[in-house]
Structure formats: C-alpha cells, structure tokens
Amino acid sequence: MIKTIFYLKSDKENNKGESAIYAKISLRGKSTTLATGKYISKERWDFTNKLKNTVRLNPEKVCQQTLERLDSKIESIYLELSKNNYNVTPLEVKNNLTGKTEKIEGLDILKLFDKHNNFFQKRYNAGERSKASLQKYKRARDLIASFIKVKYFKTTFPLIEIDNKFIYSLEDYLKYESSFNGKKGISHNSVVKYFQCFSTMCNYGIKHSIIKYNPFSVYDEKLIITDAVFLTKEELQRIENKEFETDRLNKVKDIFLFSCYTSYAPCDVEKLTKNNLIRDNEGVFWIKTNRAKTNTKSNVPLIPPAKRILDKYEYLDEKKLLPKISNQKINEYLKEIATLCKINKKLTHYVARHTFATTITLGNGVSLENVSSMMGHTRITMTQHYAKVLDENVKNDMEKLKHIYS
Structure with a gap:
C-alpha cells in the first residue's frame, strides 16, 4: 500500500525563516518527493508532533488541513491507477497529482496508436509476438486514420471527442465503405477483431498512465462462430x-x-x-x-x-x-x-x-x-x-x- 510521510526540508526556507514541508511518497521500495507549498518553523513542527496534534493557530490549522487533503488525494490517485495497473510507481502518482502526465484532452488517437505499435514492434523484435499480429495492429491504425480523413476531413482526432456516434459510425465505415486490395467492406468478424485492436490499444494507454479510460469499451459486438472448415x-x-x-x-x-x-x-x-x-x-x-x-x-x-x-x-x-x-x-x-x-x-x-x-x-x-x-x-x-x-x-x-x- 502507498505511504506518505511529511517532513521538513531545512535548506528550503522562506523570508520568515520557516522551513518548507515536503511529502515523501513510498511504494514497494520506490519513493519520490513532492513540495507541499507550505512552511512552518522547526520548533512548531516538533511541538505539534509534525502537525498531528490539535492545533489552535489559524496558519497551522490551514497547513494541517492542506497536508490531510494531500495525503487523501495521493491515496485516491493510487487506488484509481492501480485498478488497471498493478505496478503503479510513486512517480506516476506524483505526475498525475501535479498534472505532468499527458492529458487525454490533448491526446490524438493516432498518436496513442503509434505509441502502442512502437511498443508492439519491440515485442515482435524480441520474438514475443508474431509478424501477423504486428501487421494487424498497423492495419487497424491505418483504418482509423482513413475513417477520420473520410468522415471528418481531419488528420488527427482527440480521444476526448470519441463518443458512441464516432464508434458506431466507424463500425459502419469498416463494414460497408472501407476498401482493401480492391475489395470493399470488411466482414463482421474482421470488424469485431479490429475493434478488439482498438480496445487493446486504449488499455495500453491506461496501463501506462497516458489516458484514464477506454472509449471503445462500449462496443459489445461478438464474433459469429461458424463451423470450421476441415478435411474428413x-x-x-x-x-x-x-x-x-x-x-x-x-x-x-x-x-x-x-x-x-x-x-x-x-x-x-x-x-x-x-x-x-x-x-x-x-x-x-x-x-x-x-x-x-x-x-x-x-x-x-x-x-x-x-x-x-x-x-x-x-x-x-x-x-x-x-x-x-x-x-x-x-x-x-x-x-x-x-x-x-x-x-x-x-x-x-x-x-x-x-x-x-x-x-x-x-x-x-x-x-x-x-x-x-x-x-x-x-x-x-x-x-x-x-x-x-x-x-x-x-x-x-x-x-x-x-x-x-x-
């Protein structure tokens, strides 16, 4: 479980001679530090047991409440991130808290796809994934790019703007309008498999703290199972x-x-x-x-x-x-x-x-x-x-x- 400890950084003082209060975030043997923006004298810090005791001075009350809210916020961020990624690091929690992570509002779906495919390329180079799977993800990326260009006359599309209308318009486009090797339209099962690629790509973004949710999770079409062709x-x-x-x-x-x-x-x-x-x-x-x-x-x-x-x-x-x-x-x-x-x-x-x-x-x-x-x-x-x-x-x-x- 994540642990936050507050301490004084004596080499960081304000013009009143008060020391800066810092937070140390620790998790599974790793840690990072974070400035709280609050200051207090060493004497009052020790006297109030690091602001854990009841305090009466208004500046110390504000300081105490700030530290409590910060501790709660760190805990909340950790729990949210760990839903999709067991190996959350203290730095990821800090970055999420300070807003240094790449925001979904400004992230283009094709850029996220490129990040995923570059990662998948490394796995293929290491012999962990097949060439056919790599080609499938590259093809899935090209299909989304083609859809955005044809339907929205754009070369980029923010993930935050992907809604149900986008997703089911994409399904219609793949089934009836897209073309590949002179053939128009893609079969139902192939479309479902491409949507699995889209969803996997977004889950990659969640696991790496790039995005917070998967907009393709609403797509629930299933494969139509047909009898396999085999020889007697x-x-x-x-x-x-x-x-x-x-x-x-x-x-x-x-x-x-x-x-x-x-x-x-x-x-x-x-x-x-x-x-x-x-x-x-x-x-x-x-x-x-x-x-x-x-x-x-x-x-x-x-x-x-x-x-x-x-x-x-x-x-x-x-x-x-x-x-x-x-x-x-x-x-x-x-x-x-x-x-x-x-x-x-x-x-x-x-x-x-x-x-x-x-x-x-x-x-x-x-x-x-x-x-x-x-x-x-x-x-x-x-x-x-x-x-x-x-x-x-x-x-x-x-x-x-x-x-x-x-």
Whole structure:
C-alpha cells in the first residue's frame, strides 16, 4: 500500500525563516518527493508532533488541513491507477497529482496508436509476438486514420471527442465503405477483431498512465462462430495418396499435411528448426516450441505420418525442418491441390489446423484438454468450438446405445 510521510526540508526556507514541508511518497521500495507549498518553523513542527496534534493557530490549522487533503488525494490517485495497473510507481502518482502526465484532452488517437505499435514492434523484435499480429495492429491504425480523413476531413482526432456516434459510425465505415486490395467492406468478424485492436490499444494507454479510460469499451459486438472448415479422413487420404507432377505442389502438399498432423499454423511452421525436434527417453519424437501468436508453450508428439514427412527433408542443408514457402504461395498452390484432388472446399493453411483439432485428435478420442494444450490455446473455450462440429462422434456414441438397447 502507498505511504506518505511529511517532513521538513531545512535548506528550503522562506523570508520568515520557516522551513518548507515536503511529502515523501513510498511504494514497494520506490519513493519520490513532492513540495507541499507550505512552511512552518522547526520548533512548531516538533511541538505539534509534525502537525498531528490539535492545533489552535489559524496558519497551522490551514497547513494541517492542506497536508490531510494531500495525503487523501495521493491515496485516491493510487487506488484509481492501480485498478488497471498493478505496478503503479510513486512517480506516476506524483505526475498525475501535479498534472505532468499527458492529458487525454490533448491526446490524438493516432498518436496513442503509434505509441502502442512502437511498443508492439519491440515485442515482435524480441520474438514475443508474431509478424501477423504486428501487421494487424498497423492495419487497424491505418483504418482509423482513413475513417477520420473520410468522415471528418481531419488528420488527427482527440480521444476526448470519441463518443458512441464516432464508434458506431466507424463500425459502419469498416463494414460497408472501407476498401482493401480492391475489395470493399470488411466482414463482421474482421470488424469485431479490429475493434478488439482498438480496445487493446486504449488499455495500453491506461496501463501506462497516458489516458484514464477506454472509449471503445462500449462496443459489445461478438464474433459469429461458424463451423470450421476441415478435411474428413477420406479427403485427407486423397491428398496423401496423390503424387503431383511438379515439385512445388509436392512440397506444399507435405507442408500442408504436416500441419494437419501437428496443428502448427503458417508462422509457426516457417520458424521450425531441427532444434525444435526433440527425442525423449522413450524414443518418442516431439516438436517443442512456443506459438508465435500467443507465445504459449506448445509441445506436440509426432505421429508416424508427420515423422515420415520430416524424414523426406533431412537432406536440407539449412536448419529448417521443412522447405520455406510463403503463406501466400501456399494458399495459392492449395487451390490447385484441392482441384486436382477433387475436394470441394477452399483449402488454406488454417484448414490443416482445423483438421488436426477435429479429424486427427478429437475425432479419435484425444481429450479436449490435451488438444487445447497442443494447439497452444490460451483458453479451453477456443478448443470447444471444434468439439461442437464432430457429428461423427455423436453418431458413434449413439451406435453404442443402439447396440445396448437392441
């Protein structure tokens, strides 16, 4: 808890020979000092027990009341700041008290976004966040800038002026008017995710004592959960059995299948090296790494089909486990693979991840908790979405009941 002690600074005197009263603010081993603007003689300071006793002189009464109000104000500021940031420092409390922090009234939303994105860039450089996440925040910043320019004919917009009208006009703009790569409008789920970026950016400002509230907290739209696209056992086997005439398609096929058997997303597969391939004491091979998106631990035992794919590329001179192909190219070539294998689904690299969750693991009785751990999910509710689409499991379980009641 924060503690404030008042003391005399003898080297600071007024023309009456009285010493300045200072406050020392202490918290978790850190401290800072603050001038109260009040003076008193050392004799009266000692006689009144540092103004803690009852005083009768009017100047001392005023001085005593000032110190009490200041102590209460410091306590109040600390409690308010600590709601959103456990690691509040005494200097942050002092700056908030004296008005030296950057005021929300004069702070532009794009400047705050730049502060956040610069911070996120440092985390990306340190390997703590993925390139895709960094690009998402940069894109979110550009969308807000575009909205402000189109709707308000401005290049800046004060955070204090962001109200419900601004927020829901921004939603309409993103859904129906914004354009990217020649496509007009953004899907509902993408809009919700961008608003999550806006809210995260503001929460960053609160934690760093730049702003005091999050104007985007009023936005409460939710993601519309749709069934994940995944391959059935038969479709997966069809790709397994297919040999393509071009080397590029065979390589993409192997990368895609490896993802089906391990759940690794594009940004994770690209970073896998031979250092991530571990053999335990029982001879079982594992891929051990952290997910780029969430920075959570993700250890996956290799099943035979995945190990066979890695064995094909042992010849690679570099430390990579698999050939390096951009995610854009992979998705482009997967369209060809889908056509050649007569699979009427839009294949992307993420379909492989969904296939691991459904057909490979949950569909074969692997527990939800273990699947969640292998996929690097931070909440098990993220994995439960896949469990809902496994009608095959429901059918198999009901077949057992039919046998019992037959």
